[in-house]
Amino acid sequence: MVNSTSFLLLLSLLTFVPSCLCSTKFGGYLYPQFYDYSCPRAQEIVKSILANAVANEPRIAASLLRLHFHDCFVKGCDASILLDSSGSITSEKGSNPNRNSARGFEVIDEIKSTLEKECPHTVSCADILALSARDSTVLTGGPSWEVPLGRRDSRGASIKGSNNNIAAPNNTFQTILTKFNLQGLDIVDLVALSGSHTIGNSRCTSFRQMLYSQTGNAKVEFTLDQYYAAELRNLCPRSGGDQNLFVLDYVTPTKFDNNYFKNLLAYKGLLSSDEVLLSKNQESAELVKQYAENNDLFFQQFAKSMIKMGNISPLTGPRGEIRKNCRKINT
Template sequence: MENSSPLVLMLLGAALMLCLHPLQAQIDGTGLFHDYYAKSCPKAEEIIKSIVEKAVKKEARMAASLLRMHFHDCFVKGCDASILLDDTSNFTGEKTANPNRNSVRGFDVVDNIKAALEKACPGVVSCADIVTVAARDSVVLSGGPSWIVPLGRRDSRGASLQGANQNIPAPNSTHQTLETKFKLKGLDVVDLVVLSGGHTIGLSRCTSFKQRLYNLTGNGKPDPTVDQGYLKQLTTLCPQTGTDDNQTTPLDLVSPTKFDTHYFKNLESGKGLLITDEILYSTKGSKTAALVKFYASHSQAFFQQFAKSMIKMGNITPLIKPSGEIRKNCRKMN
């Protein structure tokens, strides 16, 4: 390969190693196993996949919604299905947190999966594992990579509104804030860039990126990193005043329902939608900029690393037996 940088060679080597050594079923130290339900509910993953497939066929956007739900769950208290709990008169969950309110979607799909699993094998499959497997299946159904999901998570008996507000990166986070919040969860810069690549599918509301169109730094001017043609397109969709900021536009304007590398190519041309997208590339001299450039032209490496990073994220402080519980209804504790 001509003019290959040390970073490019390192990443290609990592991708090759993944090809030679398939992702392991058990992740050291977590107590999770790919065949956890082999005897207790052998058709669990098949049931989850069939319902996710129907949901995505009905609405392609649902794939991105289920992937995002998994991310928002894992960044608060770990991957424990705390995001699914409804508020009650004496309990406050995470659904009304700023990153989740009127934004996180797919709860009805999880309900349908849980109902089917309770019918097939009552009290066996956790809501936390449902969310994790559904995220994997959503990526696959969108044309992305597959991976072995370690299983055996249990469901939390609590939630953290404060944690949801503090731990989930906001769409206007700085480069340093992104790195810090990922690092606090045991995720490195490669994980940050690759998992951000999940924005190759899905939509975002005007309210999530409007600041950069009109007044990024308080000077009344747009973000200078936005391509001018793209800026005009976005300001037409999201006028500064007199509009519904809940209107949506694709995170990847080229192929919004296909899991591919156009997300990274968009960043290279100033067409990343969120501040947290474009900043990965516009922060010149950063490792994230080099990674964006690499993955834009190495789709296989992106797919391989995305699978690895998803497993890593899915293993953030999971609850395992005897901790937690197996909820009968994902929206409330037993």
């Protein structure tokens, strides 16, 4: 027999669940209001600290957005990327996709420290990453979305998963799509999420193969605009300068917009993994054209795909923990 109070509670849960966007096979749910009572200022604190960080260094927005990507593609969105090496843990920070390029950890540390003072042992590092990705997008002019919350933090990392699961700049289109499919993401998500390259930088070592053929001569990849390639080669030589940085979107490098897709149509995508969206698959090429023509459409789909990505295998309920320090597991 269900009393009236229990019935009302059950009814409210049933009407709320569909908007939570994520139910796990273990029965846990992520939902935007998760901290409304336990830490009501959580989202305000995250955004405030991020606003200062982005104002001081606009590039940090792209770095934090990238951290969330690289976290979710390895064991799910569980903040495993934030763990330093210790004991039996080999940090994902040393993997090929992250070594010398993953950054923004100090900003996450500052957010976590502030939240621990505000509401101790409450807000997970995984949720901080998800909120930071959303706020970094908004602070650079991109779309906003309600972030489903309630993730818990992993007690381990996977450098093997980091090396294998994250798409590399020189992967073929099919390899990249397969890596997305394995995470439950489809071709629409792939193209929309690639639009995050509208902000941020990439190193010379990540796109050198676009500028020089494998035989070592100066033949430029045929899908790249020749004048653009010539400019890139000035600061990205055949050897050396591996860490030299280049903006991913040369038109509006610190503004989140659809110029990334317009650049692709002009054959001025910096990475091979960008160019293949236009040159290797008809469906993805059509999506590139649609997003280049319609910024609102891109923003809408990017928000949907970010929510979907943020729902990859979260730890909920009794699984995982709420780390006191995002760099190490609780003792």
